[in-house]
Amino acid sequence: MINSIYEQAGLRPDVLAYCRNIEKDLEKRFKAIDEVAEYNQMKVLLAMQKNKVSAGCFESSTGYGYDDLGRDTLEQVYADIFHTEDALVRPHITCGTHALAIALSGNLRPQDELLSPAGKPYDTLEGVIGIRKQTGSLAEYGVTYRQVDLRPDGSFDYENIKKAINEKTKLVTIQRSKGYQTRPTFSVKQIGELIAFVKSIKPDVICMVDNCYGEFVETIEPTDVGADMCVGSLIKNPGGGLAPIGGYIVGRKDCVQRAAYRLTAPGLGKELGASLSMNRPFFQGLFLSPTVTAGALKGAVFAANVYEKLGFDVVPNGKESRHDIIQAVVLESADRVIQFCKGIQAAAPVDSFVDPEPWAMPGYDCDVIMAAGAFVSGSSIELSADAPIKPPYAVYFQGGLTWPHARFGIMMSLEKLVEKGLAVLPSL
Numbered sequence: 001m002i003n004s005i006y007e008q009a010g011l012r013p014d015v016l017a018y019c020r021n022i023e024k025d026l027e028k029r030f031k032a033i034d035e036v037a038e039y040n041q042m043k044v045l046l047a048m049q050k051n052k053v054s055a056g057c058f059e060s061s062t063g064y065g066y067d068d069l070g071r072d073t074l075e076q077v078y079a080d081i082f083h084t085e086d087a088l089v090r091p092h093i094t095c096g097t098h099a100l101a102i103a104l105s106g107n108l109r110p111q112d113e114l115l116s117p118a119g120k121p122y123d124t125l126e127g128v129i130g131i132r133k134q135t136g137s138l139a140e141y142g143v144t145y146r147q148v149d150l151r152p153d154g155s156f157d158y159e160n161i162k163k164a165i166n167e168k169t170k171l172v173t174i175q176r177s178k179g180y181q182t183r184p185t186f187s188v189k190q191i192g193e194l195i196a197f198v199k200s201i202k203p204d205v206i207c208m209v210d211n212c213y214g215e216f217v218e219t220i221e222p223t224d225v226g227a228d229m230c231v232g233s234l235i236k237n238p239g240g241g242l243a244p245i246g247g248y249i250v251g252r253k254d255c256v257q258r259a260a261y262r263l264t265a266p267g268l269g270k271e272l273g274a275s276l277s278m279n280r281p282f283f284q285g286l287f288l289s290p291t292v293t294a295g296a297l298k299g300a301v302f303a304a305n306v307y308e309k310l311g312f313d314v315v316p317n318g319k320e321s322r323h324d325i326i327q328a329v330v331l332e333s334a335d336r337v338i339q340f341c342k343g344i345q346a347a348a349p350v351d352s353f354v355d356p357e358p359w360a361m362p363g364y365d366c367d368v369i370m371a372a373g374a375f376v377s378g379s380s381i382e383l384s385a386d387a388p389i390k391p392p393y394a395v396y397f398q399g400g401l402t403w404p405h406a407r408f409g410i411m412m413s414l415e416k417l418v419e420k421g422l423a424v425l426p427s428l
């Protein structure tokens with residue numbers, strides 16, 4: 001029966017058989033992913049119970065939003081999950097970049113220096129910091145920036161990090177996920193080691209982690225290993241696919257408060273900010289997040305193994321342990337990248353009839369193709385893929401609200417490649 005519905009969906013039997021065979025070998029990996037989800041589900045549940053989440057928390061506030069029980073309880077739940085003193089979780093935070101921007105600009109002052117000890121940060125932060133000239137950047141406010149690149153093997157360059165820390169260094173930013181780079185994603189343990197090293201040189205420096213795509217992939221978070229602040233987007237892992245907008249900052253009370261003064265206004269901070277009707281989806285999405293993240297992770301591991309065994313380079317590889325939900329597949333040609341994305345799009349619940357095309361997206365130096373058929377626009381916890389059309393022709397794949405859907409998306413991507421003669425299945 002299952003085969004016939006896949007055939008009805010347009011998958012040829014040999015693609016299905018090949019993928020089924022790959023999946024058989026992943027049982028152990030999947031079991032380990034389920035165990036992390038089991039732990040994190042309990043962590044979230046206990047935080048909700050401890051804070052007495054009730055039907056009243058789903059009421060919405062308007063206007064100034066004073067005394068918003070749901071909003072304040074949600075923030076306490078986040079603080080408990082991340083084991084921090086405080087949290088800021090708001091629909092007014094537009095996206096991950098915005099959350100990072102207020103965490104940075106709230107906590108840095110003119111003459112301070114920002115240090116990135118793990119190489120170049122995410123593209124959109126270049127404008128925020130002023131690495132790239134940008135009106136309103138931290139550079140315009142007199143905040144200087146220093147960066148220490150990773151060593152060629154992807155490890156931290158401790159010697160040069162030590163040299164880079166000086167009397168001006170106020171805040172250190174560490175990006176957990178590789179994002180759209182080819183370096184490895186850092187484990188929480190590695191991040192803890194880096195933070196300990198930085199603090200051994202300068203104890204009062206604020207260590208901030210860009211946690212995007214990393215939430216609930218492990219049983220601990222960067223705030224469990226010394227991070228003063230952890231920042232992320234609710235249209236990625238912690239929104240569980242239900243949050244239609246939003247971002248979060250968790251951490252030390254003074255750090256979160258300074259960020260809140262930047263989000264609203266000095267003196268107002270967390271007291272204001274109507275939740276509108278976001279409290280319910282934020283709670284419910286957070287509740288689902290551990291298992292949603294597990295589904296996306298299984299999809300990433302499955303994709304790595306499906307494409308690795310066809311001879312393509314995949315980052316991370318099929319066996320490596322995971323610290324975020326992103327999978328890169330190096331497809332070596334523009335045609336393959338385009339067909340891969342068409343397959344992901346064709347598998348979507350929304351806009352499956354749309355054909356993605358490469359286009360000259362602002363801010364990129366080449367055409368980019370994106371596949372996304374998401375309930376929430378731009379949500380990348382939902383099944384999505386994107387790729388710059390340039391060598392090495394790598395496609396970045398992430399998300400899937402359920403493991404069956406992630407699996408189908410990957411099978412469809414391969415179906416499109418096989419249809420066009422761009423991939424050859426090994427004989428079983």
Ligand SMILES: *Cc1c(COP(=O)(O)O)cnc(C)c1O
Binds near residue numbers: 098124
């Ligand atoms: C997604 C992401 C961001 C923020 O991106 P937005 O599109 O602004 O939400 C920042 N850093 C990393 C590593 C990310 O993956």
